[in-house]
Amino acid sequence: xxxxxxxxxxxxxxxxxxxxxxxxxxxxxxxxxxxxxxxxxxxxxxxxxxxxxxxxxxxxxxxxxxxxxxxxxxxxxxxxxxxxxxxxxxxxxxxxxxxxxxxxxxxxxxxxxxxxxxxxxxxxxxxxxxxxxxxxxxxxxxxxxxxxxx
Numbered sequence: 001x002x003x004x005x006x007x008x009x010x011x012x013x014x015x016x017x018x019x020x021x022x023x024x025x026x027x028x029x030x031x032x033x034x035x036x037x038x039x040x041x042x043x044x045x046x047x048x049x050x051x052x053x054x055x056x057x058x059x060x061x062x063x064x065x066x067x068x069x070x071x072x073x074x075x076x077x078x079x080x081x082x083x084x085x086x087x088x089x090x091x092x093x094x095x096x097x098x099x100x101x102x103x104x105x106x107x108x109x110x111x112x113x114x115x116x117x118x119x120x121x122x123x124x125x126x127x128x129x130x131x132x133x134x135x136x137x138x139x140x141x142x143x144x145x146x147x148x149x150x
Contacts, residue, residue: 009075009076009108011067011075011106011107011108011122012066012106013103013104013105013106014065014066014067014103014104015065015101015102015103015104016061016064016065016066016101016102016104017099017100017101018053018057018061018097018098018099018100018102019098020040020050020051020098022060022064023037023051023052023053023054023057023098024037024038026054026057026060027054030054030056032054036048036051036052037051037052037054038051039051048095048097049097050097050098050099051097051098052095052096052097052098053096053097053098055090056088056090057096058090058124058126058135058137059088059137061102061104061126062104062124062137062139065104066104067104067106067122072141076111076120076141078118078141079143082143082144082145083141083142083144084141084142084143084144085139085140085141085142086119086139086140086141086142087139087140088137088138088140089137089138089139090135090136090137091135091136091137092134092135093132093133093134093135093136094128094132094133094134094135095134096126096128096134096135100128100129101128101129102126102127102128102129102134102135103126103127104124104125104126105124105125105126105127106122106124107122107123107124107125108120108121108122109121109122109123109138113145116145117142117143117144117145118142118143118145119140119141119142120140120141120142120143121138121139121140121141122138122139122140122141123136123137123138124136124137124138124139
């Protein structure tokens with residue numbers, strides 16, 4: 001299989017301000033009814049300084065902040081009909097709340113082909129407005145290759 005994978009891709013940093021409304025929309029979408037994601041008073045009562053982000057919210061930050069699906073397809077020259085989400089990992093290093101602005105610095109960790117599959121792993125370091133690390137995220141994209149029966 002001829003590689004269409006671009007290895008010289010430059011992933012650009014992006015910033016994102018976390019909004020209460022986006023946290024609420026996300027919590028609704030994943031079916032989480034915990035009041036800390038809907039009401040700042042409820043969140044403060046539980047010891048948070050504001051509405052915290054749900055555990056998988058950083059994916060939304062990526063999609064809304066600058067590393068959305070269409071951008072990834074274009075950057076890596078992928079066929080969107082053959083792309084699979086291969087995995088996602090989050091390492092929380094600090095807390096993120098509504099009102100926080102985070103800066104995300106993505107980097108290409110690896111890209112290789114194996115058995116007609118292309119694997120791309122992207123790591124993203126997140127810092128808060130004070131410059132402290134708050135999260136590291138790593139995701140793997142898989143693109144299925146050509147099949148003789150297609």
